[in-house]
Amino acid sequence: MPISWPKLYHLIQLQMKVGLIGYGNIAKKHQAAIAKIEGCTLDAIYDVVPVAAESTPTFTELKEFLDQDLDIISVCSPNGLHAEHSIQALNSGHHVICEKPFALSSEACAEMIATAEKNEKKIFCTMQNRYSxxxxxxxxxxxxxxxxxxxxxxxxxxxxxxxxxxxxxxxxxxxxxxxxxxxxxxxxxxxxxxxxxxxxxxxxxxxxxxxxxxxxxxxxxxxxxxxxxxxxxxxxxxxxxxxxxxxxxxxxxxxxxxxxxxxxxxxxxxxxxxxxxxxxxxxxxNDNLANIAAVYRNVISNIESNSTVMTTPLDGKAVVKLIEQVYSFR
Ligand SMILES: NC(=O)c1ccc[n+]([C@@H]2O[C@H](COP(=O)([O-])OP(=O)(O)OC[C@H]3O[C@@H](n4cnc5c(N)ncnc54)[C@H](O)[C@@H]3O)[C@@H](O)[C@H]2O)c1
Missing domain, CATH: 3.30.360.10 (Dihydrodipicolinate Reductase; domain 2)
Structure with missing residues (x-):
């Protein structure tokens, strides 16, 4: 019996291996969201504090973590580290999903976007509320x-x-x-x-x-x-x-x-x-976990078949720029 295209696509679908930077409150939600997605696995976790995660290798050395065979790195560290961690992940050849806020300055956002372009990798922003x-x-x-x-x-x-x-x-x-x-x-x-x-x-x-x-x-x-x-x-x-x-x-x-x-x-x-x-x-x-899983599905579908991105890095930067404008009145 001939095999249909969607079935064939499903069979050859690449596995997406994800690594997390920062394993706190929101990272656990990413972990639960990843578990909901067929073909997507959590393969490494990096945190400065030693952490225990069932059946996932954990690292306290960033270089060792970045050397792992991963497709996407999700940056779930504190806001002030988003730019630095995203740039390091991109420079080591990974796609990046960066938690909100994208960074703490629009200049840092621009550097993240330029680094993605230089490395021919993609960077995405987590704004899961768009899916509510x-x-x-x-x-x-x-x-x-x-x-x-x-x-x-x-x-x-x-x-x-x-x-x-x-x-x-x-x-x-x-x-x-x-x-x-x-x-x-x-x-x-x-x-x-x-x-x-x-x-x-x-x-x-x-x-x-x-x-x-x-x-x-x-x-x-x-x-x-x-x-x-x-x-x-x-x-x-x-x-x-x-x-x-x-x-x-x-x-x-x-x-x-x-x-x-x-x-x-x-x-x-x-x-x-x-x-x-x-x-x-x-x-x-509204289901926050389902919304975060939707972010991952959107990212994976964009990486695999260039489909439309729900929250582009330029959106992430624009929001940071608006907050900067508000805070310029401080
Ligand atoms: N999308 C959302 O709805 C949502 C919700 C909550 C938090 N967030 C964002 O997620 C990020 C993390 O928030 P949280 O509430 O999980 O914080 P958290 O404090 O619970 O977790 C942060 C983790 O990062 C680790 N960390 C600190 N410095 C690090 C470093 N240099 N390298 C690696 N890991 C480091 C900490 O040890 C901790 O485990 C923040 O940017 C926050 O704004 C997003």
């Missing part, structure tokens, strides 16, 4: 211009990050290693704005450290306003000082033909939708 059902739903509505003229978009992220959170990892809260609340806590939502509506000009920003004292070397609360290059204005208010626990993350869109508010702890539910001609909809629940 609410994000996908919003993207379709915005791309189809169902809201008419977009007049205003307001984002509000009200979270809690307490002493325990900052005690867990020594890089958190440090200016050089963490960079700031917009980089670590809220870059997904800056990315949502950029992905949905394109670039913007930051008009002004204000920051306060209300109740984190010397636990953090930057603000716990901020607010900035902006104009979209495509037209329309907006604001972004954020805090990690909510009482006891995370409260919510919301985005409100005001257009000439519709009003939408998405909310929930991670902007993952529709709170209000009144859009001309748009039927009510029910979305699937």
């Amino acid at each position: 059902p609410v994000s996908q739903w919003l993207k379709k509505i915005v791309d189809e211009e169902a809201l008419g003229q977009l007049n205003m978009v307001n984002v509000a992220c009200y979270w809690n990050r307490n002493k325990n959170y900052y005690k867990q990892s020594d890089w958190r809260g440090k200016a050089e290693a963490d960079g700031g609340t917009l980089f670590t806590q809220f870059s997904h939502y800056v990315d949502s704005l950029y992905w949905l509506f394109g670039d913007m000009k930051i008009l002004n920003a204000q920051f306060q450290n209300f109740d984190h004292g010397d636990m953090i070397e930057f603000e716990d609360t901020g607010i900035f306003s902006f104009l979209f290059h495509q037209g329309g204005m907006g604001s972004f208010a954020y805090t990690t000082s909510c009482f006891e626990k995370n409260f919510e993350s919301t985005m409100t869109l005001i257009g000439s033909k519709g009003t939408i508010k998405v909310a929930g702890q991670y902007m993952d539910s529709i709170e209000y939708c009144n859009v001309e001609g748009l039927a009510p909809t029910t979305l699937l629940a």
Whole structure:
């Protein structure tokens, strides 16, 4: 019996061997996501602290780790090391998936992109929230211009990050290693704005450290306003000082033909939708692990067959540049 092309493709599909740099909180989610993907294996882990990982070789020497036979290296180390680790991984001949934020300066992002080009390797950014059902739903509505003229978009992220959170990892809260609340806590939502509506000009920003004292070397609360290059204005208010626990993350869109508010702890539910001609909809629940697995599937499919990349390195750089613009008001 002749074998079909998809079956043949499946049979000859290359195995993608992944290595992780940094084996903390998010790396464990990468590990679980990789386990969900057929043909993708976690083959090496590097961390400065000796770590135990069932059935995966672990390394505390970077050179030894980089010498392993790997296709993709995922950089899950602290923010301030993303550029350095990505560049080392690219220079040793690997494709790279870099956690958010892509880096802590747009210059560093440019260097990462140039290093990928020089080595003819690819670099990708982890912005898994783009795969959430609410994000996908919003993207379709915005791309189809169902809201008419977009007049205003307001984002509000009200979270809690307490002493325990900052005690867990020594890089958190440090200016050089963490960079700031917009980089670590809220870059997904800056990315949502950029992905949905394109670039913007930051008009002004204000920051306060209300109740984190010397636990953090930057603000716990901020607010900035902006104009979209495509037209329309907006604001972004954020805090990690909510009482006891995370409260919510919301985005409100005001257009000439519709009003939408998405909310929930991670902007993952529709709170209000009144859009001309748009039927009510029910979305699937958000699944962060499935979203990270989708990042890997997208990356693998791009490496194997050059399919469209969901979050390009230029997107990663643009988000860093926007945060830089906001922080230029510090
Ligand atoms: N995509 C997301 O939703 C998401 C969520 C959480 C964190 N992150 C990002 O992931 C990164 C890690 O965050 P985390 O919460 O897992 O932090 P973490 O502190 O739990 O883990 C960081 C790990 O990196 C290791 N490390 C530190 N210095 C290193 C070095 N020089 N070389 C190798 N390893 C080193 C630490 O020992 C630790 O195991 C950060 O950039 C963070 O912004 C992304």
